Amino acid sequence: MVRWQPGTSERLQAAALDLFASNGYEQTTAAEIAQSVGLTERTFFRHFSDKREVLFHGQELLVEAFLAGVAAAPDDATPMELVGAALESAAPFFPAERRDHSRLRQTVIDQNPALQERERHKMSVLATTLRDALRARGSAEPAATLAAESAATVFGVSFTQWIAPGEERSIVEIERAVLAELRDLTAANPTAHRAAKA
Amino acid sequence: MVRWQPGTSERLQAAALDLFASNGYEQTTAAEIAQSVGLTERTFFRHFSDKREVLFHGQELLVEAFLAGVAAAPDDATPMELVGAALESAAPFFPAERRDHSRLRQTVIDQNPALQERERHKMSVLATTLRDALRARGSAEPAATLAAESAATVFGVSFTQWIAPGEERSIVEIERAVLAELRDLTAANPTAHRAAKA
Numbered sequence: 001m002v003r004w005q006p007g008t009s010e011r012l013q014a015a016a017l018d019l020f021a022s023n024g025y026e027q028t029t030a031a032e033i034a035q036s037v038g039l040t041e042r043t044f045f046r047h048f049s050d051k052r053e054v055l056f057h058g059q060e061l062l063v064e065a066f067l068a069g070v071a072a073a074p075d076d077a078t079p080m081e082l083v084g085a086a087l088e089s090a091a092p093f094f095p096a097e098r099r100d101h102s103r104l105r106q107t108v109i110d111q112n113p114a115l116q117e118r119e120r121h122k123m124s125v126l127a128t129t130l131r132d133a134l135r136a137r138g139s140a141e142p143a144a145t146l147a148a149e150s151a152a153t154v155f156g157v158s159f160t161q162w163i164a165p166g167e168e169r170s171i172v173e174i175e176r177a178v179l180a181e182l183r184d185l186t187a188a189n190p191t192a193h194r195a196a197k198a
Numbered sequence: 199m200v201r202w203q204p205g206t207s208e209r210l211q212a213a214a215l216d217l218f219a220s221n222g223y224e225q226t227t228a229a230e231i232a233q234s235v236g237l238t239e240r241t242f243f244r245h246f247s248d249k250r251e252v253l254f255h256g257q258e259l260l261v262e263a264f265l266a267g268v269a270a271a272p273d274d275a276t277p278m279e280l281v282g283a284a285l286e287s288a289a290p291f292f293p294a295e296r297r298d299h300s301r302l303r304q305t306v307i308d309q310n311p312a313l314q315e316r317e318r319h320k321m322s323v324l325a326t327t328l329r330d331a332l333r334a335r336g337s338a339e340p341a342a343t344l345a346a347e348s349a350a351t352v353f354g355v356s357f358t359q360w361i362a363p364g365e366e367r368s369i370v371e372i373e374r375a376v377l378a379e380l381r382d383l384t385a386a387n388p389t390a391h392r393a394a395k396a
Contacts, residue, residue, distance in 0.1 A: 078386045120318050142355045146380050149354075153347040157340045182344050183384040186377075188276045 009047045009057065011037045016054040017101065020108040025051075025115065052118060055105060059122055063129050065090040066151075070133045079139045079147035080179070086130060086151055087158075087175045094162060094171040103163045127152040154178045207245045207255065209235045214252040215299065218306040223249075223313065250316060253303060257320055261327050263288040264349075268331045277337045277345035278377070284328060284349055285356075285373045292360060292369040301361045325350040352376045 015037045019028040030051050034044040048054050069089025070082050077085065094102070109115040131148035139147065158174040161167060167174075213235045217226040228249050232242040246252050267287025268280050275283065292300070307313040329346035337345065356372040359365060365372075 078383075080383055080386060117315060117319065120322055121315065124318055142359070142376055142379055143383055145355050146351060146376070146383055149351040150348070150380075150384070153344060153351070156347075157343050161340070178340055178344070179384075181340055182348075185276075185278055185341055185344055186348070186381040186384045188278060 008039070008043070012039070012044060012047055013054050013057065014101075016051065017104050017108065020055075021104050025108055025112050052115065055109065055115065056118060056122065062090055062093050063126055065093060066126065066130055067133050070130070070137060073137075077137075079134055079143050080150070080183075082134055082137060082139070083130075083147050083151040083154070084176075084179060086133075087155060087179075088172055090155075091170070091172045091175075094159070096170070099163060102159075106163055123152050123156060126155070150182060154182060206237070206241070210237070210242060210245055211252055211255065212299075214249065215302050215306065218253075219302050223306055223310050250313065253307065253313065254316060254320065260288055260291050261324055263291060264324065264328055265331050268328070268335060271335075275335075277332055277341050278348070278381075280332055280335060280337070281328075281345050281349040281352070282374075282377060284331075285353060285377075286370055288353075289368070289370045289373075292357075294368070297361060300357075304361055321350050321354060324353075348380060352380060 012033060016028070016033045019033055019036060028051065030044045030048075031041040033051065033054070034041050048057060066086040066089060069086040072089070073082050073085040109119055127148045130151055131144050134144040134148055135141075154175055158171055158178050161174050161178070162169075162171045210231060214226070214231045217231055217234060226249065228242045228246075229239040231249065231252070232239050246255060264284040264287060267284035270287070271280050271283040307317055325346045328349055329342050332342040332346055333339075352373055356369055356376050359372050359376070360367075360369045
């Protein structure tokens, strides 16, 4: 009988990240990850389907947090207010004590094209899931897609800034500033303005 | 000695698309594509590295067209004006007579996850290449990334609309309307506004 061990997934994740960062992602096996924390390869595969999943585990929860923010927003929220609510709702996934872990994880991903592809796919799923939630809340097209894709962009830009060396603001502070920058940026577009009025 | 035949790539592309659409992408081989227009498999592989490339051939030219638009824009152009110039510069790739071809191509891509991944990768390359061009023109961060990602989003949304059944507007007309919608959408975001002023 297998006893459930609290924190086994977390221990495997931390060990995997250390090995990926020091020895390289390709060069690290599931067996090595397990052995480095005194566990067997079999135990590893009870927690993760493959070594790639160690890096992406739990991300459905992140998408759910975005959706919970949309669901909890006031009835009269604009699409971009829904996006703001989604971003704020997901912020607890990025506490200050997680920043070093996130930095190391990103370093590993940035060095491997297959992991980058997985990351792009994840962001694409986030954007389409959010788009569907905005549609369900009554946003028309193209507003729903534009707002959802902008949410993914703002999240991506903010996350990159959040893990930048020396950055100390919370992810929500950064996201608010980036949302404001996006608004100012698109406002300063007389070409679109003229075209829209023409 | 191999005589250069004008239009061979185009013939192979049209034949491939027909076979992908009628028999399925996975079920179609390079040899079948070549045979359907009276050519050999060897000839096929002189033009394309694999059957996937038939669908993505020539897309570096699209990226170059985006960059040419940025390069030709006035010195005082805002980041979103540079984006508008990039989109307009790429418009000749989407003439009215290409719409049916683009529709069929999208149907094939939408049915195959590996092709969708390739499409995401292509859009990601477009966005980062454009971001680098905006930086080189003096745009700071996060403006350069936000504007470049917005360009990719506006292009994607506009292209989807351009191939929608019954759509008759040119891609530039659609892009201008989508850019205006993005501006109005982000302007209607009092949350970000309050945060920015706080």
